[in-house]
Amino acid sequence: MSLDDLDFALLRALSTDASQSAGALGRELGLSQPATWRRIKRLEEAGIITGRRLELDAEKLGFGVTVFLGVKLATKGRLSLEDFERAVTAIPEVQSIEHVLGLYDYRLRVVARDISDFERVLRRRIMTLPGVGNVDANVLLSDERRPGPLGAA
Structure with missing residues (x-):
């Protein structure tokens, strides 16, 4: 699968904050929400995006x-x-x-x-x-x- 500049921009934005909605990402990248969603799905189906995870602050949870x-x-x-x-x-x-x-x-x-x-x-x-x-x-x-x-x- 070949990636274009928008795919890389989308991946950078998601790696910064994976909780962003497709609509918010689309506005940031100049795409519609459906077009952004299709790109995300394509990247997931290709195995480039393998998941999204929650990061916890270990220190705030008592693990210093x-x-x-x-x-x-x-x-x-x-x-x-x-x-x-x-x-x-x-x-x-x-x-x-x-x-x-x-x-x-x-x-x-x-x-x-x-x-x-x-x-x-x-x-x-x-x-x-x-x-x-x-x-x-x-x-x-x-x-x-x-x-x-x-x-x-």
């Missing part, structure tokens, strides 16, 4: 600490990976799980109320997961969101 963990499995193999992935998805403090190539096998984003709460999650939940070997932690100090590959026109 975010830690990125690099996890190296002690043993590798299909079953080890599947066992680890199945077990780690059951931990509610783990916000994202990324299977990566490099020094570690997985990168986890973990939220906690404070450092002592994180220590509890680490000791009682993460370190007891099947196959866990080495774990490296990086505490998030600040988070600056970038516009992504669509950036500025």
Whole structure:
């Protein structure tokens, strides 16, 4: 599927605020509401737009600490990976799980109320997961969101 300038403008606008109506987006882009809606549907059907998500402020919900963990499995193999992935998805403090190539096998984003709460999650939940070997932690100090590959026109 080839994308034109209006498609990219629509994607930039949606990536800034996915809750905008087709009418509001159309007014911003100089399109009618039905034309905007058709473009959105076409982008969804092509798999370019894969969903819209709600972003929550973890700190305002009482989770003031975010830690990125690099996890190296002690043993590798299909079953080890599947066992680890199945077990780690059951931990509610783990916000994202990324299977990566490099020094570690997985990168986890973990939220906690404070450092002592994180220590509890680490000791009682993460370190007891099947196959866990080495774990490296990086505490998030600040988070600056970038516009992504669509950036500025």
